[in-house]
Amino acid sequence: DAKTTQPPSMDCAEGRAANLPCNHSTISGNEYVYWYRQIHSQGPQYIIHGLKNNETNEMASLIITEDRKSSTLILPHATLRDTAVYYCIVASPGTYKYIFGTGTRLKVLA
Amino acid sequence: GAGVSQSPSNKVTEKGKDVELRCDPISGHTALYWYRQSLGQGLEFLIYFQGNSAPDKSGLPSDRFSAERTGGSVSTLTIQRTQQEDSAVYLCASSLGRGSNQPQHFGDGTRLSIL
Numbered sequence: 209d210a211k212t213t214q215p216p217s218m219d220c221a222e223g224r225a226a227n228l229p230c231n232h233s234t235i236s237g238n239e240y241v242y243w244y245r246q247i248h249s250q251g252p253q254y255i256i257h258g259l260k261n262n263e264t265n266e267m268a269s270l271i272i273t274e275d276r277k278s279s280t281l282i283l284p285h286a287t288l289r290d291t292a293v294y295y296c297i298v299a300s301p302g303t304y305k306y307i308f309g310t311g312t313r314l315k316v317l318a
Numbered sequence: 319g320a321g322v323s324q325s326p327s328n329k330v331t332e333k334g335k336d337v338e339l340r341c342d343p344i345s346g347h348t349a350l351y352w353y354r355q356s357l358g359q360g361l362e363f364l365i366y367f368q369g370n371s372a373p374d375k376s377g378l379p380s381d382r383f384s385a386e387r388t389g390g391s392v393s394t395l396t397i398q399r400t401q402q403e404d405s406a407v408y409l410c411a412s413s414l415g416r417g418s419n420q421p422q423h424f425g426d427g428t429r430l431s432i433l
């Protein structure tokens with residue numbers, strides 16, 4: 209069973225920030241939060257991951273709440289090519305079997 | 319740099335035939351994974367290779383499924399006597415190691431259709 213809960217769908221205007229929430233209220237102290245996205249007919253694409261601190265890379269920012277029970281993926285300036293299903297995953301140490309839930313289907317609107 | 323490469327990208331075959339799916343991981347990645355994604359479904363773990371250790375085959379759905387990883391690099395997933403329920407996208411991923419701080423990087427998969 210997935211350890212995360214995400215809204216099934218979201219819309220975002222092109223050029224605006226897309227904020228995708230994820231609830232992981234049962235996360236353990238040593239578990240990482242990973243974000244992936246899957247564009248139609250492609251494999252899942254790694255976006256970003258973090259443990260406790262907020263993280264930023266060239267694709268996105270990851271904001272993890274202080275209690276680590278939820279996180280938000282931020283795409284700062286969404287483009288049409290960001291339309292995809294976004295998955296939030298919790299990974300335990302030594303666990304390599306990613307469990308993908310149903311994700312959030314993000315549609316970026318022109 | 320090159321990502322995970324899978325071939326063929328599409329495979330159509332008749333029920334009862336054997337198929338082989340190939341995965342070339344990212345150079346230097348010691349861990350390799352196979353997943354299956356059925357239409358509209360999430361990813362289903364199949365098998366995991368880490369270096370020279372015995373693979374974790376716990377996700378293979380039946381004994382018709384097998385996988386090898388030769389020389390710690392290229393992997394082949396073989397499905398014998400294919401059935402229609404085997405139709406899915408088969409995804410391969412690799413990572414630098416096994417730790418939870420090592421992201422898995424996926425290929426674009428092989429779309430398998432059993433007629």
